[in-house]
């Protein structure tokens with residue numbers, strides 16, 4: 001069976017064109033020839049070419065390759081993913097190498113051996129397919145609401161947040177790598193998206209990678225991609241997240257959860273700014289903006305040698321720390337009203353309001369799950385409320401224990417947090433996973449707090 005693929009051969013030597021066509025017709029679905037490069041555009045209007053074989057010199061006696069460069073450029077203007085193979089004579093190899101730097105995929109020397117030509121075209125076809133795959137993935141990422149995500153403004157006027165917003169504005173326009181620190185639910189992802197949207201990469205993709213959710217064994221293949229046959233399940237070539245993020249921003253979330261061996265692998269890629277698919281021997285230059293985030297005490301982890309210092313230095317050119325919600329209590333009413341609007345609309349309760357006294361009481365609760373917890377609480381209150389005015393904290397809170405911790409203003413925030421974790425653990429029979437879920441925390445974050453409170 002013939003291989004799928006449209007091939008165009010451009011050379012002023014009719015003999016070469018005919019011989020190449022005769023041979024390649026047996027192998028590929030469609031082979032066209034052209035002796036006048038000025039007509040390349042016409043071919044591209046009629047067909048989508050996967051591989052173009054292009055002569056370097058057209059005019060007799062010319063061997064500076066200038067025409068080849070010119071037409072290569074024209075082809076890439078028409079289709080920037082085109083795979084162009086240059087046909088060069090012996091002695092023109094330097095020119096061919098220069099052309100590859102300018103976007104050609106490969107070159108073949110005249111006179112060629114048919115099997116060698118076939119191998120070169122097949123590799124170019126593969127490359128073309130994988131470039132198309134990257135483009136397809138980019139498009140699907142852009143249109144997926146989860147990945148593409150729209151720009152959400154960081155709501156809040158508290159001084160601690162104003163400083164963060166200032167820093168974001170300053171750093172966004174630079175190429176600096178950014179490390180965002182902060183507890184769960186403080187808005188690290190929102191901040192990362194803000195940086196992307198305020199940068200000159202805003203029209204390119206924003207790729208969110210949750211490192212905590214990728215298994216140790218799949219890490220390399222997910223991030224760096226793989227070639228067909230690299231391992232048992234590698235049925236076809238697949239680009240990694242770094243490659244998909246080309247020209248855009250890659251957001252490596254939960255970087256503190258990476259094991260030491262994976263930290264080493266990531267460091268190699270970040271240092272060289274090159275990525276190599278698993279099973280391939282070709283490096284791909286990376287042009288990506290790097291933003292990392294973690295809720296772990298990364299500096300302590302360096303001291304404990306569970307996080308590599310050299311990796312930290314590589315990723316934290318600028319460090320942004322998002323304040324916990326309890327450190328910016330003044331913003332609680334504003335955020336509550338913001339979420340109220342969203343959920344009032346969603347649940348068709350357009351007239352719903354929250355009494356001022358209730359808003360004030362919500363400010364006294366420590367919100368260990370931060371803004372995400374507040375968001376869920378407002379959603380619950382809107383669903384449960386039977387009147388238009390919510391004038392109690394009860395509907396915000398799923399249990400009586402929780403409301404007593406809200407209203408008890410005598411205790412310090414730390415004490416309330418400790419009590420609250422204990423109560424929640426008790427209700428979940430000591431199950432940390434369930435407790436973490438109820439509190440809107442990751443297991444690691446919950447363990448850290450339990451450790452802090454001596455639980």
Ligand SMILES: Nc1ncnc2c1ncn2[C@@H]1O[C@H](COP(=O)(O)OP(=O)(O)OP(=O)(O)O)[C@@H](O)[C@H]1O
Pocket residue numbers: 152153154155156182183184185186187188189190191253295371372375
């Ligand atoms: N300043 C803010 N204004 C409005 N909404 C916000 C703000 N900060 C966070 N949110 C909302 O709170 C929720 C949690 O935010 P986000 O996912 O960015 O937090 P995170 O710090 O990345 O959390 P995690 O560490 O758990 O991944 C999201 O629904 C987000 O839209």
